[in-house]
């Protein structure tokens with residue numbers, strides 16, 4: 367598989383005004399397919415263009431990647447042509463919603479394409495403050511379910527630890543972007559102790575999600591302190607790590623980290639790929655390293671307008687994930703978060719995508735489409751409706767092609783009015799006469 371970057375004329379999406387941006391160099395991806403060769407990966411051309419003098423040693427050092435994040439609009443303008451007016455507008459945006467892009471993630475962006483699905487997740491946009499009146503700072507009401515600072519206890523058997531607000535990349539669609547301005551927040555040891563005391567006292571909690579921000583922003587030692595304390599609590603059966611590091615800074619997933627994580631098994635790792643373009647030799651190797659240390663890796667993507675809101679892009683992403691042995695777990699409807707309205711899709715779009723995937727790839731490659739309800743209502747899975755009618759003793763199903771099948775329940779009678787297989791004409795609505803759509 368070769369990822370061929372689009373060749374469209376350049377109009378940078380983050381521009382406040384249009385029409386005066388010159389073209390920059392074209393980026394194409396010359397990388398080899400992930401996981402299919404032992405040869406060292408070729409250098410992606412984005413790295414050659416944007417970071418030509420950086421040695422392999424530095425590039426592969428996560429500390430270098432972290433220290434060299436792009437965190438201001440002026441720095442960004444070294445990589446993307448921006449007019450003085452663009453800079454002014456975008457500085458206004460980043461005062462409210464800061465900017466952070468790792469060199470690695472920058473190297474994946476095609477700056478020739480205003481609709482680049484990688485760039486749209488990383489570059490600030492004036493639309494973040496245009497749509498400012500819509501949405502909520504805390505759409506899931508996590509504050510309402512915080513039992514002590516940093517610990518959310520919503521479902522009885524699970525608890526979520528928000529360890530820090532630091533992330534190597536600030537994803538423009540983030541549900542917790544309200545916290546970005548508390549620069550470099552890490553909970554104090556006293557606050558962590560209060561979280562552990564709460565979990566100890568609540569024996570119904572069997573599953574703890576260590577999240578953030580990104581918990582892998584903490585040092586490996588500090589993270590180990592959290593995991594070892596959780597593991598010492600008898601009723602905590604499962605520890606989950608929620609981290610986007612494999613996608614935005616895979617260099618962090620080194621042997622030292624994986625060995626540490628493997629000492630506290632069972633540890634499940636949930637990451638966040640949104641497009642097949644993020645599946646690179648480096649991100650594939652990071653996931654492989656986790657898997658080889660006995661840490662299962664699942665993916666939780668967010669449905670984003672213009673990034674991954676088509677059947678084709680979701681099939682490419684999910685089939686790419688299966689090839690690197692990462693299970694597509696959730697596809698989240700983008701939350702009603704302030705500053706991300708321009709990236710949201712109608713809920714029906716997600717159902718349409720799942721319907722379009724079913725029958726065209728293995729069930730293993732189809733994530734659960736989920737809406738996390740506002741005000742702490744929790745997650746609701748949504749499926750296309752495959753039931754055409756419920757009759758006495760039998761159910762009438764519609765399959766992915768729209769064909770109808772009667773299925774007899776135990777002790778029931780087959781539907782007399784429907785043959786076992788009724789093929790619906792392709793133009794017909796996928797319901798029987800008298801059945802509401």
Ligand code: SF4
Pocket residue numbers: 532533535536537539540541542578579580609610
């Ligand atoms: S990695 Fe997760 S928590 Fe961090 S900015 Fe991205 S979406 Fe938000």
